[in-house]
Amino acid sequence: MGKVVLVTGVARRLGDRFAAELSRCPGVDRVVGVDAREPAGEAGYVFHRLDLRRPTVARVIAEHEVDTVVHLDVSAVGPGGRAAVKERNVIGTMQLLGACQKAPGVRRLVVKSTTGVYGSAPRDPAVLGERMLPKNLPRGGFAKDATEAEGYVRGFARRRPDCAVTVLRFANILGPAGDTPLGEYFALPVLPTVLGHDPRLQFVHEDDVIEVLRIAAQEDRPGTFNVAGEGVLLLSQCARRLGRPTVPLPAPALGVVAALARQTRIADISPEQLQLLTHGRVVDTTALRSAFDGLPRRSTAETFAEFAAAQRSGLLPPERLTAVTDRLTGLLPTDHTHHLPRS
Template sequence: MGRTVLVTGAARHLGGVFVRRLCREPGVDRVVAVDARPPVSVPAEAVVVRTDIRRPSIAAVLAEQAVDTVVHLDVNAAAGPYGGGRATVKEINVLGTLQLLGAAQKVPTVEQVVVISSTQVYGSSPRDPAVADETRGPVAPAAGGFARDVAEVEGYVRGFARRCPDVAVTVLRLADVLAPGADGPMAAYFRLPVLPTVLGHDPRLQFVHERDVIEVLVRAVRGPDGLGPGTYDVAGDGVLLLSQAARRLGRPTVPVARSLTPWLGSVLRAFGADGVAGERFRALVHGRVVRGGLLQDALGGPLEYTTAAAFADFAASLGPGLLPPAVLGRAVDRIERAVRRG
């Protein structure tokens, strides 16, 4: 018999794309799409269950559907279809994960658990390594936010793995996901017509294309034949400076004093720019880069999209910004010619 895979966060963009891909995967008989909101983009052959993973009822879903593989995608920096503020996000991430793992521990059919995390667990400060890897443990910032959420989530996952040694556990630490339809905080940030930056800083950024994330998730579901248990950094090769990204988008930048960044998210929301939390700007100070060596070893090579290629595909879907690079280049050339004539 084939696998029965339960996917949380199915109403979000990434969850919907993964469910559609998984329904075509050989060896998977049934896909159970779970979310508190009804998914709108999952195929008819998926079993849709509308429930909140923060409630004990998720244990009944696992048992009734005889689930053997749990893929937990409902770990995010924004509330998404749930609505609500920071408190709701923390409940979904931390309490939802705790409830889900507790349910999985009680259901004997569960053989595999895959959980997404974030490279934000490595922190973003001048004291952190220039390039991090899986040997570095999570860093839970005292200020809280999504980075602290994923550090707590990974702590619960490690505890579950110790209590259930017969269950294969895989953790995928994702860099910022970009693609034409991506709905994460970094995608929302780059969709702003003008990009606020932190005065005096030009951070290194790293991205992963949504297609690569889906492929890695599918490989993880395949188990030892695809991606064995363990913790993996998932990021495209290379880096981009924020200034380079802004130029490639044709977006002007507005430097803001670092002391004002905690309020930037509220200011942007007041102007109708949802999805960009104030904590996002902490990552725009020093940036964060991971090596991704363990994943490349497991896959036999790098991901299909580099950081630059993932960003280029995302940028192409936005169209020209206020300062298209070609127009800006011609303007600079004209100024240079005028200066020489003068």
């Protein structure tokens, strides 16, 4: 009998696509997708609607005799506001691990995490490795959720040494759809940036994410791995490749702009994303490339180029672009307005 894989978070594009593609892999007998919401696709796998915060996932694991669990339902955004997202990320992970603990047939666990656990600080090392501890632990948001979830996963690994546990810390994921918080930021007609900062960024292509997850779900690759495309891009380079003008703002003013963007649902620019847009983050991927056959295939630059090519021009007509720029200009001190680009 082939593998039976449980995939959480299939209501999101990444989870739905991964579950569908995994179901077509040789050696996989069945894929079971779970989420509190209906997936858009639901092609090729069995779907159970359930909330991970409730203990019903144990019944699904037992019913389908699951041997591999891929936990993707850890996300920066979601319905119900920040409190609900945190509950799903942390309490949902705890409940899932509890169910796996009681299921002796579960022999492999793969958990999606984020390089955000390292934070973004001015005195960070140039390149962050898996064994490095952040100088300042994340104080809130998705990064803090992921840090807590990783702690519970390490506890599970100690209690179940017979289970191969893989934690994948993904850099910012980009694909042609661009349906991520950072993708929303890059879709803005003008890009607000932090005055005096040009952070180094890394990206990983959605296709490479799927491939890394596929290998981890089908073969034992225990350990914690950073997942990012080779190389870096400066934020200014990203803006130029998108053809977007930038508006440099003092950090407090950018915080106001980010809050307005969240309130109006233009883009979800979180406080931790503001830190990233200020100080950047670069991680070492040596361990991943050694254990996962040289993945990812695409570099950071190639990933961003494909993302940029899939975007519409995104620029507003000249009169509207001027209006948006003028609105942002109102947050700037007078002596900085000469830095603003005009269409």
